[in-house]
Amino acid sequence: MKARHPLRGFGAGVLLAWGVLFVAAAQAAPGIDAVTVTNNPAGGQSYTVSLQILVLMTALSLLPSLLLGMTSFTRIMVVLAILRQALGTGQTPSNQVLLGISLFLTLFTMLPVFEQVHDQAYQPYIQEKITPEQAVERAGVPFRQFMLRQTRETDLEMFVRVSGKTIDTPEETPFSLLIPAFMISELKTAFQIGFLLFLPFLIIDLVVATVLMSMGMMMLSPMVISLPFKLMLFVLVDGWSLVVETLAASFYVT
Numbered sequence: 001m002k003a004r005h006p007l008r009g010f011g012a013g014v015l016l017a018w019g020v021l022f023v024a025a026a027q028a029a030p031g032i033d034a035v036t037v038t039n040n041p042a043g044g045q046s047y048t049v050s051l052q053i054l055v056l057m058t059a060l061s062l063l064p065s066l067l068l069g070m071t072s073f074t075r076i077m078v079v080l081a082i083l084r085q086a087l088g089t090g091q092t093p094s095n096q097v098l099l100g101i102s103l104f105l106t107l108f109t110m111l112p113v114f115e116q117v118h119d120q121a122y123q124p125y126i127q128e129k130i131t132p133e134q135a136v137e138r139a140g141v142p143f144r145q146f147m148l149r150q151t152r153e154t155d156l157e158m159f160v161r162v163s164g165k166t167i168d169t170p171e172e173t174p175f176s177l178l179i180p181a182f183m184i185s186e187l188k189t190a191f192q193i194g195f196l197l198f199l200p201f202l203i204i205d206l207v208v209a210t211v212l213m214s215m216g217m218m219m220l221s222p223m224v225i226s227l228p229f230k231l232m233l234f235v236l237v238d239g240w241s242l243v244v245e246t247l248a249a250s251f252y253v254t
Contacts, residue, residue, distance in 0.1 A: 067106070068183070069179045069180075069182070069183055070143050070147065070179060070182070071106050071110050072105070072106050072109045072110060072150075072186075072247075072251055073102055073103070073106040074183060074186045074187065074190065075186045075187075075189055075190045075193075075247070075250070076101075076102045076105045076106060076109075076247050077098065077099070077102040078186075078187065078190035078191070078194065079190050079193050079194055079197070079243070079247060080098045080101060080102060080243075081098065082190070082191075082193075082194030082197060082198065083194070083197050083243060084098065085198075086194075086197055086198045086201040086202070086230075087201060087227075087230055087231070087234065088201070088205075088223055088226070088227055088230065089227070089231075105244065105247060105248065108248065109247075109248055109251045110146070112142075113142045113143060113146050116141075116142035117138075117139045117142055117143075120138045120139070120141070120142070121135045121136075121138040121139035122135070122139075124138075140175065144171070144173075144175070144178065147178055147179070147182040148170050148171070148173070148178070150182060150185060150186065150189075150251065151178065151181050151182045151185045152181075152185045152188070153170075155181040155182075155184045155185045155188075156170065156173065156177070156178070156181040158181070159177045159180055159181045160173070160177060163177055165177070189250065193246065193247070193250070197243070200233065201230050201233075204226050204229050204230050204233065205222060205223070205226050205230075208222045208225045208226040208229070209222040209226075212225065
């Protein structure tokens with residue numbers, strides 16, 4: 001007969017005790033309405049604070065996806081990752097450093113959009129001049145304008161064609177079509193910028209590899225020799241400032 005471990009009985013007892021306390025507290029606590037709808041004089045409807053908090057917590061869980069799909073974060077992060085690969089420095093700068101740079105550059109490039117959202121949606125909402133639905137609708141206008149400026153017409157037309165919908169003007173494009181088209185355009189732009197960044201470092205690698213082969217040094221890795229030259233070139237031309245300036249300026253070109 002196998003002996004039972006004493007911790008198993010203790011764990012089961014603790015779970016049972018917590019279950020009893022939870023049921024007792026639930027029976028003793030007064031009931032809270034999940035949804036309470038109140039009609040406004042203007043004909044709209046407002047909901048209970050508990051439901052608004054639930055919606056807010058759900059929106060916070062979707063915040064990383066919104067950051068990737070509706071801001072400049074994707075382009076910046078992909079370009080910096082390609083730049084690190086072109087330099088051949090492995091994990092230097094680390095992913096945390098690239099993520100921090102990307103977040104602050106995203107904040108810098110998206111600041112005009114955030115200011116419009118603050119002035120047109122957030123301030124009227126906290127002053128109780130508009131309803132939550134109107135605040136969300138107003139907040140979506142600056143983001144829509146930003147994404148439309150950065151989205152290629154061919155990508156947008158492709159998603160509209162696949163969805164089978166008919167859209168008269170680009171401003172009428174729903175976010176369900178605009179967000180994926182915007183992300184595809186951002187990836188294309190990021191790869192184009194990354195290709196231009198890769199070319200000078202690729203030339204250095206080819207020159208170093210050719211010199212080593214002509215000298216008969218087959219066993220020596222060209223990466224070991226080319227890495228200092230690539231770092232020296234990148235520092236001499238002030239590469240980080242050029243890359244950051246190019247990324248920031250690319251979002252202001254219509």
